[in-house]
Amino acid sequence: MSDFDGLKALVTGGASGIGRATAELLAARGAQVAVLDLDPSSVDKPLLAFRADVTDDTSVREAVAAAVAELGGLDVVVNNAGIGAEGTVEDNDDAEWHRVMDVNVIGMVRVARAALPHLRESSHAAIVNTCSIAATAGLPQRALYSATKGAVYSLTLAMAADHVREGIRVNCVNPGTVDTPWVGRLLSKAPDPAAERAALEARQPTGRLVSAAEVAGAVAYLASPLSGATTGTALAVDGGMQGLRLRPVAQ
Numbered sequence: 001m002s003d004f005d006g007l008k009a010l011v012t013g014g015a016s017g018i019g020r021a022t023a024e025l026l027a028a029r030g031a032q033v034a035v036l037d038l039d040p041s042s043v044d045k046p047l048l049a050f051r052a053d054v055t056d057d058t059s060v061r062e063a064v065a066a067a068v069a070e071l072g073g074l075d076v077v078v079n080n081a082g083i084g085a086e087g088t089v090e091d092n093d094d095a096e097w098h099r100v101m102d103v104n105v106i107g108m109v110r111v112a113r114a115a116l117p118h119l120r121e122s123s124h125a126a127i128v129n130t131c132s133i134a135a136t137a138g139l140p141q142r143a144l145y146s147a148t149k150g151a152v153y154s155l156t157l158a159m160a161a162d163h164v165r166e167g168i169r170v171n172c173v174n175p176g177t178v179d180t181p182w183v184g185r186l187l188s189k190a191p192d193p194a195a196e197r198a199a200l201e202a203r204q205p206t207g208r209l210v211s212a213a214e215v216a217g218a219v220a221y222l223a224s225p226l227s228g229a230t231t232g233t234a235l236a237v238d239g240g241m242q243g244l245r246l247r248p249v250a251q
Contacts, residue, residue, distance in 0.1 A: 005030035008071040013081030017180035021216035034067035054107030074118035104148035160232035176238030204239035
């Protein structure tokens with residue numbers, strides 16, 4: 001497909017995982033793509049690489065400005081940078097709550113705020129936020145993470161309402177458990193990594209983890225000019241976890 005021919009895209013957290021898969025897919029479909037990341041050293045051409053810390057407004061503004069200057073404009077923003085957190089409400093102190101909120105929620109605000117003046121100049125403007133199934137399903141040991149993703153979901157709807165008449169579409173993807181480096185590190189800390197992986201796979205009706213490429217495909221769908229009537233939408237990419245209620249497999 002070449003539905004992104006001539007479009008300029010920016011992907012945060014684009015050096016690995018979902019962000020990297022998304023940046024590469026958009027480029028393969030014709031976009032010029034800039035990656036913003038804390039460590040973009042692994043990013044190869046044709047992707048452009050810029051260092052940015054989404055918790056630092058100056059860093060974000062400078063990186064977005066540099067990316068737009070090199071791209072020659074901006075049409076698509078993929079707000080993907082984020083971090084994980086484990087535990088119940090008792091397990092993380094105030095500092096950790098502020099840290100994760102700062103990255104996962106306010107980080108998206110900083111990027112969108114810096115990008116909006118450029119998106120307003122585009123004839124096809126789209127923002128896609130990486131949310132999570134944790135925003136709509138109660139998951140154990142994910143209180144802080146779920147709170148941030150619930151905020152991202154609400155933020156997506158509010159941004160979609162604010163900017164639809166400016167011609168800027170805003171949507172989000174809600175992945176289930178994705179086979180990413182972060183999940184790999186999480187599994188490696190478990191007492192029985194194989195058993196923990198099997199449990200994560202079992203809670204998704206497809207019986208496996210979601211791939212980063214599958215989430216990237218959903219992001220591309222929402223960002224594409226072919227989806228010009230889609231805004232304020234949360235697209236689940238979760239192996240059926242949110243909507244399906246299967247009977248246990250008979251033993």
